Amino acid sequence: MDPILEFDRVSFFYDTGADSQPTVNDVSFSLPRGQHLAILGANGSGKSTMARLMNGLLVPDRGTVTVADMDTADENSIYEIRRQCGMVFQNPDNQIIESTVALDVAFGPSNLGVELGEIERRVDEALAMTGLSALRDRGPHELSGGQKQKLAIAGVLAMKPSCLILDEATSMLDPVSRDELMQLIIRLRDEEGLSIVQITHYMEEALEADYVLLLSEGSIIRSGTPAEIFSRPYELRELKLDVPPYIEISQNIDRIFNGEIEATAIIDLNDAADHVRQVMLQARAENFPLEMLRDEQLRLEALIETERRQPSTSGETVIEVNKLSFTYDDNPLQKVTALHNLTMASTRGEILGVVGATGSGKSTFAQHLNGLIRPEEKGKVLIFSQDLAEKKNVREVRRLVGLLFQYPEDQLFEETVALDIAFGPKEMKFSPAEVAENVERAAEITGVSHLLSRSPFELSGGEQRRVAIAGVLALNPEILIMDEPSAGLDPDGRETVLNDLSELAKSSKTVILISHDLESIARIVDRLMLMSKGEIIAIDTPEKILSSEGLLAEASLTVPSTVKFLNLLRSDFPHLQSGAFTAEEGLLALLTAYLQPSEEGTIV
Amino acid sequence: MSSLSLLGRTFVADSQLHRMNSSVKLLAAIALMVIVLLSQHPLILLFMTILTLLLIKLSKLPFSLVLKSVRPILFIIIFAFIIHGLSGQGETIASFWIFRISLEGIVTGALTALRITLLVINTSLFLTLTTPPTALADGVERLLSPLRHLRFPVNEFAMMMSIALRFVPTLLEEANKLMKAQSSRGASYDTGGLIKKVRGLVSILVPLFISSFRRAEDLAVAMEARCYQGEAGRTRRSGRKLTWREYSLLALIVILLLLVAVVQPRLPQIIWF
Numbered sequence: 001m002d003p004i005l006e007f008d009r010v011s012f013f014y015d016t017g018a019d020s021q022p023t024v025n026d027v028s029f030s031l032p033r034g035q036h037l038a039i040l041g042a043n044g045s046g047k048s049t050m051a052r053l054m055n056g057l058l059v060p061d062r063g064t065v066t067v068a069d070m071d072t073a074d075e076n077s078i079y080e081i082r083r084q085c086g087m088v089f090q091n092p093d094n095q096i097i098e099s100t101v102a103l104d105v106a107f108g109p110s111n112l113g114v115e116l117g118e119i120e121r122r123v124d125e126a127l128a129m130t131g132l133s134a135l136r137d138r139g140p141h142e143l144s145g146g147q148k149q150k151l152a153i154a155g156v157l158a159m160k161p162s163c164l165i166l167d168e169a170t171s172m173l174d175p176v177s178r179d180e181l182m183q184l185i186i187r188l189r190d191e192e193g194l195s196i197v198q199i200t201h202y203m204e205e206a207l208e209a210d211y212v213l214l215l216s217e218g219s220i221i222r223s224g225t226p227a228e229i230f231s232r233p234y235e236l237r238e239l240k241l242d243v244p245p246y247i248e249i250s251q252n253i254d255r256i257f258n259g260e261i262e263a264t265a266i267i268d269l270n271d272a273a274d275h276v277r278q279v280m281l282q283a284r285a286e287n288f289p290l291e292m293l294r295d296e297q298l299r300l301e302a303l304i305e306t307e308r309r310q311p312s313t314s315g316e317t318v319i320e321v322n323k324l325s326f327t328y329d330d331n332p333l334q335k336v337t338a339l340h341n342l343t344m345a346s347t348r349g350e351i352l353g354v355v356g357a358t359g360s361g362k363s364t365f366a367q368h369l370n371g372l373i374r375p376e377e378k379g380k381v382l383i384f385s386q387d388l389a390e391k392k393n394v395r396e397v398r399r400l401v402g403l404l405f406q407y408p409e410d411q412l413f414e415e416t417v418a419l420d421i422a423f424g425p426k427e428m429k430f431s432p433a434e435v436a437e438n439v440e441r442a443a444e445i446t447g448v449s450h451l452l453s454r455s456p457f458e459l460s461g462g463e464q465r466r467v468a469i470a471g472v473l474a475l476n477p478e479i480l481i482m483d484e485p486s487a488g489l490d491p492d493g494r495e496t497v498l499n500d501l502s503e504l505a506k507s508s509k510t511v512i513l514i515s516h517d518l519e520s521i522a523r524i525v526d527r528l529m530l531m532s533k534g535e536i537i538a539i540d541t542p543e544k545i546l547s548s549e550g551l552l553a554e555a556s557l558t559v560p561s562t563v564k565f566l567n568l569l570r571s572d573f574p575h576l577q578s579g580a581f582t583a584e585e586g587l588l589a590l591l592t593a594y595l596q597p598s599e600e601g602t603i604v
Numbered sequence: 605m606s607s608l609s610l611l612g613r614t615f616v617a618d619s620q621l622h623r624m625n626s627s628v629k630l631l632a633a634i635a636l637m638v639i640v641l642l643s644q645h646p647l648i649l650l651f652m653t654i655l656t657l658l659l660i661k662l663s664k665l666p667f668s669l670v671l672k673s674v675r676p677i678l679f680i681i682i683f684a685f686i687i688h689g690l691s692g693q694g695e696t697i698a699s700f701w702i703f704r705i706s707l708e709g710i711v712t713g714a715l716t717a718l719r720i721t722l723l724v725i726n727t728s729l730f731l732t733l734t735t736p737p738t739a740l741a742d743g744v745e746r747l748l749s750p751l752r753h754l755r756f757p758v759n760e761f762a763m764m765m766s767i768a769l770r771f772v773p774t775l776l777e778e779a780n781k782l783m784k785a786q787s788s789r790g791a792s793y794d795t796g797g798l799i800k801k802v803r804g805l806v807s808i809l810v811p812l813f814i815s816s817f818r819r820a821e822d823l824a825v826a827m828e829a830r831c832y833q834g835e836a837g838r839t840r841r842s843g844r845k846l847t848w849r850e851y852s853l854l855a856l857i858v859i860l861l862l863l864v865a866v867v868q869p870r871l872p873q874i875i876w877f
Binding site for chain 1: 736737766767769770773774778782784788791792807814815819826829831832833838
């Protein structure tokens with residue numbers, strides 16, 4: 001059968017100057033019908049341009065793109081090409097056109113001139129397939145991010161496509177919605193026979209594909225099955241992509257005990273756990289020399305020691321929240337209890353992670369900490385012993401507590417980075433000398449000193465986020481609160497931002513990180529506060545909280561894959577410690593558990 | 605902000621008013637506007653008030669919610685009342701400085717305030733509160749469709765309007781978030797002089813504009829990807845068929861028009877002026 005999609009030596013230039021660099025450079029591949037292709041690449045690798053070339057939104061400068069035997073450069077077949085290759089974009093808000101769910105699904109078929117009765121049938125069918133039937137009369141602003149993306153898929157399905165292109169469609173979603181969307185995509189592939197092209201920087205998603213293309217600077221630098229691609233983690237890391245830690249752990253176990261790494265990685269979590277169990281039990285049966293393992297253990301310990309954060313809390317209480325409750329009542333049709341009887345405290349120099357599913361009350365809680373929302377009746381919020389119930393304290397507390405919302409780069413507005421960072425201190429009436437000094441220091445902490453004279457709008461996403469953080473740090477706050485610090489950034493940008501925040505805590509500032517993604521922040525926090533339905537259901541070290549899958553389930557959070565992986569192995573290695581997030585930590589935990597004397601006393 | 609959050613929002617309920625054809629509702633809203641403005645006689649206004657209350661009941665929306673739609677223009681209503689109240693016509697009952705308060709002024713002021721309130725409630729009841737933006741745009745499209753003969757791009761105009769309305773809640777939410785974000789870095793929007801306030805607005809408007817442009821661009825690409833090509837070849841949504849519901853509303857409108865135009869001038873004066 002003919003391939004549904006074919007690239008033949010395709011190049012594309014945004015800038016048509018003589019010496020300009022191609023955004024897509026000499027790319028060739030072909031996607032057979034019903035297959036699932038993942039395209040991986042860091043930000044700026046040309047992924048989104050590739051997507052737009054696939055349905056004729058862009059036309060290649062060199063080479064040809066063929067969709068079901070139609071050339072995308074052919075104006076006459078453009079609508080048929082777009083019907084066959086439906087596309088879902090990154091930002092859930094910016095692709096819903098109509099004002100209700102059902103009408104939006106009907107948008108595509110209406111454009112194609114499908115007759116009304118048939119449109120209605122297709123809308124019903126598409127809504128049933130995506131599980132949105134109950135929401136058919138809702139408006140876009142009443143949907144969650146995950147529901148909006150499902151709606152975008154339903155809108156494509158109503159055009160009866162043969163191929164679904166997802167351009168980072170999951171990158172603005174929380175982990176639970178991401179999983180749900182992924183399951184939907186796999187179901188459409190397996191049950192409806194849709195071909196899938198998925199552009200992503202989430203490796204877990206690429207693992208589901210039949211075939212993976214690695215893209216760097218517009219060129220395909222490697223292609224193969226996920227098992228082949230993931231057998232070389234170092235290569236992916238060089239491309240600023242990350243590798244699921246359990247794959248690396250399993251490979252390292254092979255390297256340590258068998259002395260070699262297989263050419264194809266084991267990509268399924270359960271299979272990898274089975275493999276590791278088998279290798280380690282066999283090694284124990286064959287009395288594998290322990291010295292080698294001890295050396296490895298020491299090496300890993302030293303490596304992790306340099307990376308691990310030493311909690312530097314001083315014991316001075318800086319935040320005190322007592323019996324705080326809050327109800328949203330601006331829509332009389334539905335009052336929402338966002339917080340219920342919250343009591344907690346935090347000390348100087350602590351990094352506290354506040355984690356919970358969407359709607360658990362995290363943001364409402366954060367807005368209480370700098371007086372954006374003032375406490376209701378009985379509730380108390382004390383910041384450095386200043387009571388936020390009293391209006392006169394609000395201004396001073398605003399300076400002491402820096403708060404960054406999700407996607408803080410959206411708030412940049414000045415002509416230059418320096419002016420934008422200076423906005424806060426100027427508003428707070430700092431002297432010109434102080435303003436200059438604070439801007440310089442804040443830029444240094446976030447590593448944007450070299451960008452001060454640039455316009456914030458020409459920076460990359462990661463740089464913009466760091467500028468936004470600097471804009472709050474310029475007020476010299478004692479407490480920094482940040483909502484979803486790493487959302488929407490690629491692995492490289494994520495690491496830089498998290499390291500900055502970690503550094504900040506070392507200078508005895510208190511940092512509060514809010515996220516629905518446990519995995520993204522658990523590695524750097526001292527304590528985790530788990531929220532569900534407006535209440536705190538646990539507040540403890542990440543190790544303790546992560547070892548309880550029950551607790552995470554109660555908070556509707558996904559269990560990080562490394563934790564899931566180690567939990568599978570605990571029955572055979574009862575001494576296995578939980579609380580490992582990176583590949584190194586997981587490997588060390590496994591080796592340590594192996595070296596623990598077991599009941600039979602096989603180890604002396 | 606919270607009173608603005610009702611702006612452009614449709615509240616879904618299953619009522620006769622919600623189910624009505626949007627072109628008819630548009631016509632009714634315009635006609636009611638005229639009728640309320642023409643209502644001078646206290647009896648007619650009383651009748652209109654009762655009618656409005658009945659319409660609210662018919663919409664199955666909570667009374668408090670409908671009343672909230674008046675909040676954004678509460679200032680104008682109070683202003684109108686005071687201006688009339690101090691206008692000094694008729695017999696003075698109290699006076700200070702250059703103002704003379706008269707019973708007649710107070711009554712006229714109250715009636716004017718009532719008229720504006722009824723006007724706003726009726727319009728939002730028929731349009732925003734019970735008609736989703738797309739239906740509203742459809743209504744406009746059908747009412748304007750004769751203009752097609754003059755080569756006016758009616759469909760595109762309606763699409764533009766529907767998208768603009770669809771994004772009102774999104775943009776309000778975003779403005780709200782920006783205000784909070786800039787407040788967190790020390791901006792204050794309720795204190796300071798004019799220059800400071802304008803500067804404050806810049807810190808909200810600039811990012812809002814930039815994100816709106818980005819949204820517009822994204823949306824255009826998303827529409828293109830879903831085969832939008834303007835009016836040509838597009839399936840027209842059929843409006844709801846006119847039923848007894850629409851005909852009774854139209855009949856009511858005719859009766860009301862007759863009432864204000866023919867009956868009102870013949871009513872006996874029940875107030876002394």
